[in-house]
Amino acid sequence: MSHVWYVSYGSNMCAARLACYIEGGQPVGGRRANPGARDRSLPSRSIPVDLPGTVYFAGESPQWGGGVAFYDHVTPGYTAARGYLVTAAQLSDIAAQEMYRVPQPGDPLEQVVLSPLDGGRYEVGPGRYETLVEVGQSDGMPLLTFTSPHGLEHAVLTQPSPAYLEMMAIGLRESRAWDDERIAAYLATISEPVAERGH
Numbered sequence: 391m392s393h394v395w396y397v398s399y400g401s402n403m404c405a406a407r408l409a410c411y412i413e414g415g416q417p418v419g420g421r422r423a424n425p426g427a428r429d430r431s432l433p434s435r436s437i438p439v440d441l442p443g444t445v446y447f448a449g450e451s452p453q454w455g456g457g458v459a460f461y462d463h464v465t466p467g468y469t470a471a472r473g474y475l476v477t478a479a480q481l482s483d484i485a486a487q488e489m490y491r492v493p494q495p496g497d498p499l500e501q502v503v504l505s506p507l508d509g510g511r512y513e514v515g516p517g518r519y520e521t522l523v524e525v526g527q528s529d530g531m532p533l534l535t536f537t538s539p540h541g542l543e544h545a546v547l548t549q550p551s552p553a554y555l556e557m558m559a560i561g562l563r564e565s566r567a568w569d570d571e572r573i574a575a576y577l578a579t580i581s582e583p584v585a586e587r588g589h
């Protein structure tokens with residue numbers, strides 16, 4: 391049972407929200423119930439992760455309404471993220487649910503994440519969270535996150551809902567012990583200047 395770090399930069403930074411992808415259930419403020427992972431053991435560890443690059447919001451979430459977070463590792467900036475120690479199977483099950491699919495045995499992604507990614511990137515498919523990016527290592531295990539196949543430059547930006555931002559705020563508080571002022575300042579930098587950050 392090999393482990394990897396699943397790195398979240400959006401609502402999954404909140405442990406209770408991520409738990410809905412592991413144990414199943416509907417997150418507070420959300421509209422949909424998640425089926426949960428095949429292995430329902432919660433992550434044994436979590437760590438704060440600082441990433442180069444930036445977060446942007448795009449699309450329309452059936453779960454939250456409003457835009458959802460994506461990570462652009464090319465555009466300069468700072469991204470506060472949280473890494474969770476999970477099994478390779480759990481990572482593939484989280485990815486499936488991010489694409490509104492039910493986790494299935496034999497998902498080929500399980501094997502992909504256990505090997506170094508060619509060029510640090512792997513496209514599972516064309517969907518919004520089907521691009522896997524290796525953003526580093528910790529304790530000898532890869533730090534892996536999912537994002538859109540295209541970056542900020544080609545995104546049509548949308549505003550996130552208050553419920554979605556609240557999940558992110560909880561995650562920042564849990565993982566970094568940031569106070570409300572610092573959380574508000576960080577969220578403002580990635581969600582407010584829509585006109586300046588895209589089309």
